[in-house]
Amino acid sequence: MSECDTIRLHAEGRTAWVTLDRPPLNILDISMMTSLARVLTPLTAECDFIVFRGAGPKAFCAGAEVRDHAPERVAGMLAAFHEVFRLLGRADCLTIAAVHGHCLGGGMELAAFCDFVLATASASFGQPEIKLGCFPPVALVTLPALVGLRAALDLILTGRTVCAREARELGLVTRVVADDALAQSVDALLAELHGLSPVVLRLSRRALRRNRHAEFEAELEAVERFYLDELMKTEDAQEGIHAFLEKRAPAWRGR
Numbered sequence: 086m087s088e089c090d091t092i093r094l095h096a097e098g099r100t101a102w103v104t105l106d107r108p109p110l111n112i113l114d115i116s117m118m119t120s121l122a123r124v125l126t127p128l129t130a131e132c133d134f135i136v137f138r139g140a141g142p143k144a145f146c147a148g149a150e151v152r153d154h155a156p157e158r159v160a161g162m163l164a165a166f167h168e169v170f171r172l173l174g175r176a177d178c179l180t181i182a183a184v185h186g187h188c189l190g191g192g193m194e195l196a197a198f199c200d201f202v203l204a205t206a207s208a209s210f211g212q213p214e215i216k217l218g219c220f221p222p223v224a225l226v227t228l229p230a231l232v233g234l235r236a237a238l239d240l241i242l243t244g245r246t247v248c249a250r251e252a253r254e255l256g257l258v259t260r261v262v263a264d265d266a267l268a269q270s271v272d273a274l275l276a277e278l279h280g281l282s283p284v285v286l287r288l289s290r291r292a293l294r295r296n297r298h299a300e301f302e303a304e305l306e307a308v309e310r311f312y313l314d315e316l317m318k319t320e321d322a323q324e325g326i327h328a329f330l331e332k333r334a335p336a337w338r339g340r
Contacts, residue, residue: 090106090107090321091105091106091107091116091120092104092105092106092117092120092121092124093106093119093140094124094128095227096128096132099131099132099133099134099283100132100133100134100135100136100275101134101135101136102135102136103121103124103125103128103135103137103138104137104138104139104140105121105137105138105139105140105145105146105192106140106168106174107140108139108140108141108143108144109141109143109144110143110144110146110147110187111124111140111141111144111145111146111147111192112141112146112147112148112149112150113146113148113149113150113166113191113192114149114150114152114153114160114305115150115153115158115161115162115165118149118162118165118166118168118169119165121169121170122165122168122169124191125169125172125173128178128248129172129173129175129176129177129178129187130176132178133178133179133283133286133287134178134180134181134275134278135178135180135181136180136181136182136183136271136275137180137181137182137183137195137199138182138183139184139185139186139192142185142186143186143187144185144186144187144188144189144192145182145183145184145185145186145187145188145192145196146187146188146189146190146191146192146195146196147188147189147190147192147206147244147270148189148190148191148192148193148213148214149162149166149190149191150162150218151161151217151326151329151330153219154219154317154326156317156323159312159317160313161308163312166191166223166255167223167305167309167318169195170194170198170223170301170305171292171302173198174198174235174253174294174298174301174302175198175298177277177287177288177290177291178235178287179200179201179286179287179290180198180199180200180201181199181201181202181203181271181274181275182195182196182197182199182201182202183203183267183268183271184196184202184205184208184210184249184258185204185205185206185207185208185267186205186207186208186209187208187209188204188208188209188210188211189209189210189211189212189213189246190211190212190213190214190221190268191221191223192222193210193211193212193221193224193257194212194221194224194227195334196210196257197224197227197228197231197257198223198227200290201259201260201262201274201317202252202257202258202259202260203259203262203267203270203271203274204249204252204253204258204261204262205247205249205261205262205263205264205266205267206207206250206261206262206263206264207249207264208248208249208252209246209247209248209249209250210246210247210248210252210257210258211240211244211245211246211247212224212228212240212241212244213244213246214241214244215241215244216244216325217325217326217328217329217335218290218321218322218323218324218325218326218337219312219316219317219322219326220241220312220316220324221241222305222308222309222312223305224237224240224241225241225308226295226301226304226305226308227301228240228241230297231255231256231257232255232256232257233256233289236255237334240255249261260274285320305317319340320338321335321337321338321339321340324336324337324338
């Protein structure tokens, strides 16, 4: 797929809708991550609001391409994906995730990083990386502040999937809406925000995130190094990836 095939952009005034367009599950491969960062670079400076959504009926995004976790590709994958979060962390615009269907792995990391998460009642959230013998670096840094350490440990160490209402109770989701009302609910939120001062919204977001941003970048860099230098050198990390691609149960070796 070309860049235009995987990331669709629609803009009206100072509001942009960014659609992850790789159905059925909108899996993020390195090319798509790079395209997303390229699209976001001007948007974060020019827009007041950015809305993320997924194409097709099945998913917002079911995560990163497992093949890109191979030893020769994983460093490039992390660099491409994490550039998206560095851009969003430095931005003053407000971000909204419009979530339906599966929101897993890197998809959940992207949604949870947004300022607002609107989810349909049938949406599901999870960080299943542990089942592949790895962990989600961005979630490792951000989830404890969002949901508390105990809930973050539960989600990351079990890899379990939660429904939209439990995600709302945990603090991952802002509002749960009817399955057929996601677009209207996003429009209503945008109308509510458009009635407020854009400069005050930007300054308020900056103040809320100011102390956390520097910590986020430093912590993410440290987790990246740990991921590459420690985790990806274990036999179990490689076994988890191979087992997934070969459609079999992993045979963990504990080393």
